[in-house]
Amino acid sequence: MRTLPRPGVVAAEWTKLTSVRSSWWTALAGLLVMAASAGQLAIYVANANTNDDPTDDRGVVTLGSVLVDSVELTQYAVLALGLLAITAEFTSGTIRTTLQCTPSRGRVLLAKAVVAAAVTFALGLLLGGVGALVARPVLGEWGSAPAAGTIGDIVRVAVYLALIGVLALGLGALLRSAVLTVVVLLATLMIVPLSLQEPDIEVLNRIADVFPGVAGRHFMLGDTDPYPSLVGLLLLAGWAAAALVLGRVALRRRDA
Numbered sequence: 001m002r003t004l005p006r007p008g009v010v011a012a013e014w015t016k017l018t019s020v021r022s023s024w025w026t027a028l029a030g031l032l033v034m035a036a037s038a039g040q041l042a043i044y045v046a047n048a049n050t051n052d053d054p055t056d057d058r059g060v061v062t063l064g065s066v067l068v069d070s071v072e073l074t075q076y077a078v079l080a081l082g083l084l085a086i087t088a089e090f091t092s093g094t095i096r097t098t099l100q101c102t103p104s105r106g107r108v109l110l111a112k113a114v115v116a117a118a119v120t121f122a123l124g125l126l127l128g129g130v131g132a133l134v135a136r137p138v139l140g141e142w143g144s145a146p147a148a149g150t151i152g153d154i155v156r157v158a159v160y161l162a163l164i165g166v167l168a169l170g171l172g173a174l175l176r177s178a179v180l181t182v183v184v185l186l187a188t189l190m191i192v193p194l195s196l197q198e199p200d201i202e203v204l205n206r207i208a209d210v211f212p213g214v215a216g217r218h219f220m221l222g223d224t225d226p227y228p229s230l231v232g233l234l235l236l237a238g239w240a241a242a243a244l245v246l247g248r249v250a251l252r253r254r255d256a
Contacts, residue, residue, distance in 0.1 A: 009102050009111040017085050017115055026084070027123055030077035031130055037070035038131035042138035049142050063145035064153030066135045067128055068220045071157055072190075072213075078123060078161045079185055082116045082168030086247075087178040105251040109173055113166050113244055120165030124158030153220070159233070160216045163240045164189075167212060170243025174250045189213035212239040 017023055045066070048058050086109075089095035102108050132154065136145055172181045189212060196208035208214050209226050212235070219232035 009107055010114050012098075012101070013085070013108075013111045013115040014118075016089075017081070017119060020088075022084060022088075023081060023119075026077055026080045030074055030123060030127055033077055034070055034074040034127045034131045035134045037073050038066055038135040039138055041066050041069050042135040042143070045139060046142050058142070060142055060144050061139070062153075063132055063136055063139065063143050063150050064156075065221065066139070066143070067131045067153055067157055068217060070131050070135075071127075071160065071220070072217075074127060075161060075164055075189070076182075076186075078120050078127070079164060079168040079182070081120055081123070082165035083172035083178055083181045083185075085112050085116050085169055086172040087176060087181060090176045091178070106248050109169075109244065109248050109251060113169055116165045116169045117162045121158045121162035124161035125154060127161070128154030128157040156220045156222075160220050160236065163236045164212070164216065166240040167236075167243045170240065170245075170247040173247025174243070176250075210235055212236050215239075 045058050045061055086095075089098060098108060099105060102111075132145070132150055136143060139145075168181065168185060171184055172178070175181045175184065193208040193211045193214050196204040196211075206226065209218070215232040215235035217232075218227065219229045219236060222229045223232070
Protein backbone atom coordinates (compact mmCIF):
# COMPACT_ATOMS: atom_id res chain seq x y z
CA MET A 1 0.00 0.00 0.00
CA ARG A 2 1.14 3.58 -0.63
CA THR A 3 1.25 4.58 3.00
CA LEU A 4 3.11 1.55 4.36
CA PRO A 5 6.38 2.75 5.89
CA ARG A 6 9.58 1.75 4.12
CA PRO A 7 12.35 0.06 6.12
CA GLY A 8 14.57 3.13 5.75
CA VAL A 9 11.90 5.39 7.23
CA VAL A 10 11.36 3.02 10.16
CA ALA A 11 15.13 2.83 10.72
CA ALA A 12 15.37 6.62 10.75
CA GLU A 13 12.59 6.89 13.34
CA TRP A 14 14.26 4.18 15.42
CA THR A 15 17.52 6.12 15.38
CA LYS A 16 15.81 9.37 16.34
CA LEU A 17 13.97 7.84 19.28
CA THR A 18 16.81 5.74 20.67
CA SER A 19 19.67 8.17 20.15
CA VAL A 20 18.39 10.91 22.47
CA ARG A 21 19.05 10.85 26.21
CA SER A 22 15.47 11.70 27.14
CA SER A 23 14.29 8.32 25.84
CA TRP A 24 16.73 6.45 28.04
CA TRP A 25 16.01 8.61 31.08
CA THR A 26 12.29 8.03 30.55
CA ALA A 27 12.84 4.27 30.37
CA LEU A 28 14.92 4.38 33.54
CA ALA A 29 12.22 6.40 35.31
CA GLY A 30 9.66 3.79 34.28
CA LEU A 31 11.79 0.98 35.70
CA LEU A 32 12.26 2.77 39.01
CA VAL A 33 8.56 3.60 39.32
CA MET A 34 7.58 0.03 38.45
CA ALA A 35 9.96 -1.46 41.01
CA ALA A 36 8.80 0.94 43.72
CA SER A 37 5.09 0.47 42.93
CA ALA A 38 5.26 -3.32 42.74
CA GLY A 39 7.23 -3.51 45.98
CA GLN A 40 4.89 -1.15 47.82
CA LEU A 41 1.73 -2.92 46.64
CA ALA A 42 3.19 -6.28 47.64
CA ILE A 43 3.95 -4.88 51.10
CA TYR A 44 0.32 -3.72 51.39
CA VAL A 45 -0.92 -7.22 50.59
CA ALA A 46 1.42 -8.90 53.05
CA ASN A 47 0.66 -6.40 55.81
CA ALA A 48 -3.11 -6.62 55.29
CA ASN A 49 -2.98 -10.40 55.73
CA THR A 50 -0.77 -10.36 58.83
CA ASN A 51 -2.11 -7.43 60.86
CA ASP A 52 -4.65 -7.67 63.67
CA ASP A 53 -7.58 -6.44 61.58
CA PRO A 54 -9.29 -9.37 59.82
CA THR A 55 -11.56 -7.08 57.81
CA ASP A 56 -8.78 -6.01 55.43
CA ASP A 57 -7.36 -9.47 54.73
CA ARG A 58 -6.90 -9.98 50.99
CA GLY A 59 -5.80 -13.60 51.09
CA VAL A 60 -3.56 -15.00 48.39
CA VAL A 61 -3.35 -12.73 45.32
CA THR A 62 -1.86 -13.40 41.92
CA LEU A 63 1.40 -11.76 41.01
CA GLY A 64 -0.27 -10.56 37.82
CA SER A 65 -2.80 -8.47 39.75
CA VAL A 66 0.06 -6.67 41.52
CA LEU A 67 1.73 -5.99 38.16
CA VAL A 68 -1.48 -4.58 36.69
CA ASP A 69 -2.00 -2.27 39.66
CA SER A 70 1.63 -1.12 39.37
CA VAL A 71 1.19 -0.28 35.68
CA GLU A 72 -1.53 2.27 36.46
CA LEU A 73 1.15 4.65 37.69
CA THR A 74 4.11 3.42 35.65
CA GLN A 75 2.30 3.85 32.33
CA TYR A 76 2.75 7.61 32.40
CA ALA A 77 6.51 7.25 32.15
CA VAL A 78 6.04 4.91 29.19
CA LEU A 79 3.54 7.24 27.52
CA ALA A 80 6.24 9.89 27.35
CA LEU A 81 8.14 7.77 24.82
CA GLY A 82 5.15 7.67 22.50
CA LEU A 83 4.24 11.33 22.64
CA LEU A 84 7.83 12.64 22.54
CA ALA A 85 8.41 10.71 19.31
CA ILE A 86 6.27 13.36 17.60
CA THR A 87 5.86 16.39 19.89
CA ALA A 88 9.63 16.83 20.30
CA GLU A 89 9.91 17.28 16.54
CA PHE A 90 7.21 19.93 16.49
CA THR A 91 8.93 21.76 19.34
CA SER A 92 12.38 21.70 17.74
CA GLY A 93 11.18 22.21 14.18
CA THR A 94 12.87 19.04 12.92
CA ILE A 95 9.49 17.79 11.70
CA ARG A 96 10.07 19.93 8.60
CA THR A 97 13.24 18.02 7.77
CA THR A 98 11.49 14.72 8.43
CA LEU A 99 8.68 15.58 6.02
CA GLN A 100 11.11 16.83 3.39
CA CYS A 101 12.90 13.47 3.48
CA THR A 102 9.61 11.55 3.48
CA PRO A 103 6.82 13.70 1.97
CA SER A 104 4.14 11.10 2.71
CA ARG A 105 2.87 12.13 6.12
CA GLY A 106 0.99 8.88 6.48
CA ARG A 107 4.22 6.92 6.05
CA VAL A 108 6.00 9.08 8.60
CA LEU A 109 3.28 8.61 11.21
CA LEU A 110 3.04 4.86 10.61
CA ALA A 111 6.82 4.52 10.88
CA LYS A 112 6.72 6.37 14.18
CA ALA A 113 3.87 4.11 15.32
CA VAL A 114 5.84 0.96 14.46
CA VAL A 115 8.87 2.20 16.39
CA ALA A 116 6.84 3.48 19.36
CA ALA A 117 4.94 0.18 19.61
CA ALA A 118 8.14 -1.89 19.39
CA VAL A 119 9.99 0.18 21.97
CA THR A 120 7.12 0.35 24.45
CA PHE A 121 6.38 -3.37 24.04
CA ALA A 122 10.00 -4.27 24.77
CA LEU A 123 10.06 -1.86 27.69
CA GLY A 124 6.78 -3.35 28.92
CA LEU A 125 8.33 -6.82 29.00
CA LEU A 126 11.25 -5.44 31.00
CA LEU A 127 8.95 -3.54 33.36
CA GLY A 128 6.81 -6.62 33.94
CA GLY A 129 9.88 -8.72 34.64
CA VAL A 130 11.29 -6.19 37.09
CA GLY A 131 7.95 -5.81 38.85
CA ALA A 132 7.63 -9.59 39.20
CA LEU A 133 11.16 -9.95 40.57
CA VAL A 134 10.53 -7.25 43.17
CA ALA A 135 7.02 -8.24 44.23
CA ARG A 136 7.34 -12.03 44.37
CA PRO A 137 9.65 -12.34 47.39
CA VAL A 138 7.75 -9.60 49.24
CA LEU A 139 4.40 -11.36 48.77
CA GLY A 140 5.79 -14.63 50.09
CA GLU A 141 3.00 -17.04 50.99
CA TRP A 142 0.40 -14.44 50.05
CA GLY A 143 1.32 -14.48 46.38
CA SER A 144 0.49 -16.95 43.62
CA ALA A 145 2.89 -16.93 40.68
CA PRO A 146 2.61 -19.96 38.37
CA ALA A 147 5.26 -19.64 35.65
CA ALA A 148 2.93 -19.81 32.64
CA GLY A 149 0.40 -17.45 34.16
CA THR A 150 3.04 -14.92 35.19
CA ILE A 151 4.64 -14.92 31.74
CA GLY A 152 1.20 -14.37 30.21
CA ASP A 153 0.57 -11.48 32.61
CA ILE A 154 3.86 -9.84 31.66
CA VAL A 155 3.09 -10.18 27.94
CA ARG A 156 -0.36 -8.64 28.44
CA VAL A 157 1.21 -5.73 30.31
CA ALA A 158 3.62 -5.22 27.40
CA VAL A 159 0.81 -5.32 24.83
CA TYR A 160 -1.18 -2.79 26.85
CA LEU A 161 1.78 -0.41 27.09
CA ALA A 162 2.50 -0.75 23.36
CA LEU A 163 -1.05 0.22 22.44
CA ILE A 164 -1.08 3.07 24.96
CA GLY A 165 2.21 4.27 23.47
CA VAL A 166 0.61 4.36 20.01
CA LEU A 167 -2.40 6.18 21.47
CA ALA A 168 -0.04 8.80 22.93
CA LEU A 169 1.71 9.15 19.56
CA GLY A 170 -1.54 9.70 17.71
CA LEU A 171 -2.74 12.30 20.19
CA GLY A 172 0.67 13.98 20.06
CA ALA A 173 0.38 14.28 16.28
CA LEU A 174 -3.11 15.73 16.69
CA LEU A 175 -2.38 18.17 19.52
CA ARG A 176 1.33 18.93 18.80
CA SER A 177 1.98 19.84 22.43
CA ALA A 178 3.54 17.47 24.95
CA VAL A 179 1.85 19.18 27.89
CA LEU A 180 -1.59 19.24 26.27
CA THR A 181 -1.21 15.61 25.19
CA VAL A 182 -0.35 14.54 28.74
CA VAL A 183 -3.40 16.39 30.08
CA VAL A 184 -5.71 14.71 27.55
CA LEU A 185 -4.18 11.30 28.26
CA LEU A 186 -4.55 11.77 32.01
CA ALA A 187 -8.19 12.73 31.56
CA THR A 188 -8.89 9.87 29.16
CA LEU A 189 -7.08 7.14 31.07
CA MET A 190 -7.95 8.10 34.62
CA ILE A 191 -9.95 11.22 35.47
CA VAL A 192 -13.02 10.76 33.26
CA PRO A 193 -13.46 7.00 33.90
CA LEU A 194 -13.08 7.44 37.66
CA SER A 195 -15.57 10.31 37.60
CA LEU A 196 -18.06 8.12 35.75
CA GLN A 197 -17.56 5.18 38.13
CA GLU A 198 -17.78 7.22 41.33
CA PRO A 199 -21.65 7.45 41.51
CA ASP A 200 -21.83 3.67 40.90
CA ILE A 201 -24.66 4.06 38.40
CA GLU A 202 -24.94 1.17 35.95
CA VAL A 203 -25.16 3.21 32.75
CA LEU A 204 -22.20 5.38 33.76
CA ASN A 205 -20.18 2.30 34.68
CA ARG A 206 -20.83 0.84 31.24
CA ILE A 207 -19.67 4.07 29.58
CA ALA A 208 -16.50 4.03 31.69
CA ASP A 209 -15.84 0.44 30.59
CA VAL A 210 -15.20 1.54 27.00
CA PHE A 211 -12.45 4.02 27.91
CA PRO A 212 -8.95 2.80 27.04
CA GLY A 213 -7.54 2.58 30.56
CA VAL A 214 -10.51 0.58 31.88
CA ALA A 215 -10.65 -1.63 28.79
CA GLY A 216 -6.92 -2.24 29.04
CA ARG A 217 -7.23 -3.22 32.70
CA HIS A 218 -9.97 -5.73 31.87
CA PHE A 219 -7.69 -7.14 29.18
CA MET A 220 -4.64 -7.42 31.46
CA LEU A 221 -6.63 -9.05 34.28
CA GLY A 222 -8.31 -11.51 31.91
CA ASP A 223 -11.77 -10.45 33.07
CA THR A 224 -14.97 -11.99 31.78
CA ASP A 225 -17.24 -9.28 33.17
CA PRO A 226 -18.50 -6.89 31.84
CA TYR A 227 -16.99 -8.35 28.65
CA PRO A 228 -14.28 -10.87 27.71
CA SER A 229 -10.67 -9.75 27.91
CA LEU A 230 -10.41 -9.95 24.09
CA VAL A 231 -13.07 -7.24 23.84
CA GLY A 232 -10.98 -5.09 26.16
CA LEU A 233 -7.99 -5.57 23.86
CA LEU A 234 -10.06 -4.66 20.79
CA LEU A 235 -11.43 -1.54 22.48
CA LEU A 236 -7.93 -0.43 23.43
CA ALA A 237 -6.66 -1.12 19.91
CA GLY A 238 -9.59 0.86 18.52
CA TRP A 239 -8.66 3.89 20.61
CA ALA A 240 -5.04 3.66 19.42
CA ALA A 241 -6.13 3.32 15.77
CA ALA A 242 -8.56 6.24 16.07
CA ALA A 243 -5.83 8.44 17.56
CA LEU A 244 -3.52 7.58 14.65
CA VAL A 245 -6.23 8.41 12.12
CA LEU A 246 -6.91 11.78 13.78
CA GLY A 247 -3.18 12.46 13.96
CA ARG A 248 -2.75 11.71 10.27
CA VAL A 249 -5.66 14.00 9.35
CA ALA A 250 -4.08 16.79 11.40
CA LEU A 251 -0.68 16.24 9.77
CA ARG A 252 -2.19 16.43 6.29
CA ARG A 253 -4.32 19.53 6.92
CA ARG A 254 -1.88 21.69 8.88
CA ASP A 255 1.56 23.01 8.09
CA ALA A 256 4.47 21.44 9.94
